[in-house]
Amino acid sequence: MDQLVITQEHTDPTVAAQLAAELGLPLADVIPETCRYTLTLTPDRLELRTLGKGAPGPIYVDFVEGANAHRRKFGGGRGQLLPKAAGLKGDYLPHVVDATAGLGRDAFVLASLGCQVTMIERSPIAFALLRDGLQRAQAATDVTDIAARMMLIRANATEWLGQIAPDQRPDVVVVDPMFPDRGKAALAKKEMQAFQVLIGDDLDAECLLEAALGAARRRVIVKRPRLADIISGAKPSTQIIGQSTRFDVYVRPVTHA
Numbered sequence: 001m002d003q004l005v006i007t008q009e010h011t012d013p014t015v016a017a018q019l020a021a022e023l024g025l026p027l028a029d030v031i032p033e034t035c036r037y038t039l040t041l042t043p044d045r046l047e048l049r050t051l052g053k054g055a056p057g058p059i060y061v062d063f064v065e066g067a068n069a070h071r072r073k074f075g076g077g078r079g080q081l082l083p084k085a086a087g088l089k090g091d092y093l094p095h096v097v098d099a100t101a102g103l104g105r106d107a108f109v110l111a112s113l114g115c116q117v118t119m120i121e122r123s124p125i126a127f128a129l130l131r132d133g134l135q136r137a138q139a140a141t142d143v144t145d146i147a148a149r150m151m152l153i154r155a156n157a158t159e160w161l162g163q164i165a166p167d168q169r170p171d172v173v174v175v176d177p178m179f180p181d182r183g184k185a186a187l188a189k190k191e192m193q194a195f196q197v198l199i200g201d202d203l204d205a206e207c208l209l210e211a212a213l214g215a216a217r218r219r220v221i222v223k224r225p226r227l228a229d230i231i232s233g234a235k236p237s238t239q240i241i242g243q244s245t246r247f248d249v250y251v252r253p254v255t256h257a
């Protein structure tokens, strides 16, 4: 991936070197001309930057301020589509596996409402950004308790869910893959283009859905653009439809194991 290098600004160079070794990316003092993106360690956070004239702003994970904080305070709480789809009701707070953690926005919504959320992410770049945001949240008084309910694992969720021990099965699995059609919508958000280019489409979503259906005790919820097709395979039990997003809900049969 010669279009991406690690850089660091006024930080301990050993930390940047460790990150470069972990991700198998070069650590650059001088950015090569072919390079379109950097993962930059600043004194405050890890940023994915797009280079060049007219480039959009950096991508980073921030659970303390910005859009995540705004949604936590004013986003509608349990009235939002996601908690409705996850089945939050009364005292019931499901244990959730977010099988496509990405930048952790959906996981943060559910953890803010009291759910324990295990986040699975396979892209090393998304994982590094999310780990950085989570570490900062753990240290910030406003959201420490929420961050304590969020656990991050780097893995392919299809494999991870396929090997889960029976007593560890989550109540709910959330699946939100990056689809080609979703990609077009995401491109409208200029700053997310780097994420789309570097991580790409999740063309194996059907296998992930199958593994999720095998692992969830109560339900699997799949996030899709409102008008998109369902993931092929099983048919959803119900759909929760918003202005631009839809959740396909797959209710699991009750088992008495």
Ligand SMILES: C[S@@+](CC[C@H](N)C(=O)[O-])C[C@H]1O[C@@H](n2cnc3c(N)ncnc32)[C@H](O)[C@@H]1O
Residues within 6 Å of the ligand: 099, 100, 101, 102, 103, 104, 105, 106, 107, 120, 121, 122, 123, 126, 155, 156, 157, 158, 176, 177, 178, 199, 202, 208
């Ligand atoms: C559209 S993004 C998810 C955004 C996320 N819902 C959020 O709120 O930020 C999709 C993410 O899922 C990850 N992903 C897709 N399939 C996966 C799998 N089988 N295992 C782990 N991660 C996966 C991709 O690497 C990507 O980061």
